[in-house]
Amino acid sequence: MISIVIPVLNEADMIGDLLKHLSKNSTQKNISDIIVVDGGSTDSTQEIVSGFVTSSNSEFDEEFYFNSTNKNYKKADALVFDTSRSQRDAPTDVKLDSASMTNPEISSGLAAQSKILLLDSPKGRAKQMNLGAKHAKGSILYFLHADAFPPKDFDQLIINEVKRGNDAGCFRMQFNSRHWWLRLASWLTQFSWRACRGGDQSQFITKALFDEIGGYDERYVIYEDNILINELYRRREFVVINKKIRTSARLYKKVGIWKLQYHFWAIYVKRWFGASAEEMLAYYRKHIY
Numbered sequence: 001m002i003s004i005v006i007p008v009l010n011e012a013d014m015i016g017d018l019l020k021h022l023s024k025n026s027t028q029k030n031i032s033d034i035i036v037v038d039g040g041s042t043d044s045t046q047e048i049v050s051g052f053v054t055s056s057n058s059e060f061d062e063e064f065y066f067n068s069t070n071k072n073y074k075k076a077d078a079l080v081f082d083t084s085r086s087q088r089d090a091p092t093d094v095k096l097d098s099a100s101m102t103n104p105e106i107s108s109g110l111a112a113q114s115k116i117l118l119l120d121s122p123k124g125r126a127k128q129m130n131l132g133a134k135h136a137k138g139s140i141l142y143f144l145h146a147d148a149f150p151p152k153d154f155d156q157l158i159i160n161e162v163k164r165g166n167d168a169g170c171f172r173m174q175f176n177s178r179h180w181w182l183r184l185a186s187w188l189t190q191f192s193w194r195a196c197r198g199g200d201q202s203q204f205i206t207k208a209l210f211d212e213i214g215g216y217d218e219r220y221v222i223y224e225d226n227i228l229i230n231e232l233y234r235r236r237e238f239v240v241i242n243k244k245i246r247t248s249a250r251l252y253k254k255v256g257i258w259k260l261q262y263h264f265w266a267i268y269v270k271r272w273f274g275a276s277a278e279e280m281l282a283y284y285r286k287h288i289y
Helices: 014-022 045-050 061-065 104-110 126-135 154-163 179-187 209-213 224-235 250-254 255-270 275-285
Strands: 002-010 033-037 078-082 115-120 140-143 168-175 202-208 239-247
Touching: 002 014, 002 126, 002 154, 014 033, 014 045, 033 045, 033 126, 045 115, 115 126, 126 140, 126 224, 140 154, 140 209, 154 168, 154 239, 168 179, 179 209, 179 255, 202 209, 202 224, 209 224, 250 255, 255 275
Parallel strands: 002 033, 002 140, 033 115, 168 239
Antiparallel strands: 078 115, 140 202, 168 202
16 A cells, blocks of 8 residues: 655645545555655644544544654654544634635545544655655555645556556656746656656655665755655666656746756756755755745
């Protein structure tokens, strides 16, 4: 089964839609859990995730914490939301940003998911995703950005690849923009070229392989996806599924398409010539964010 890990930081505009999308486009038996790992959001991200609770009480996953070898996290660091019960038992004191959260059709679809887990984590996608992986119960990990919406039946597509012996890979990507450059960049992601890879295409990997590699390198605040992908390419453990994951072009719109693309290329080249994690982060903070 698949554990979906979603790192978030102030994703109130996206996370609700993504959770609904995952429910509508996957099959219950294939999804072990959905793990949302929050890096310190100051908006309503956590409240929106809490709105997907369909049990009468939020429960702590006590068994995990009492048996875990990781002593750094207390019980209060994680809430487990059991979504197997009726929506009529849902808590009524949670305020959400979207009225669609009370839609019966959406609620019944989410009830098909076995568990939604909300974790608090130190900021940094590598740290957040590693923490999510530690809690994952599935044999396949699927790392997904909050603004990326995988194709219909993505779960079965991933499982099919693993059965074929492909232990890691991604989907081809389509930006939600009609700008010719972003359409071209999207089209190129169908090919297996290393330069066409990135975290926006999502990442599936067997838990065994992920643990063998050592997870995401937490020294990298940015470019952490690419560091893992580089290792997978080195091992020849990567496949591109020829179905489109729809990804937001919001950062391109915010920074500017050509400006952002130039700086992304610069970071790629810097890494190629041996730049450290600290040097790449300093460049990113100076020119992009």
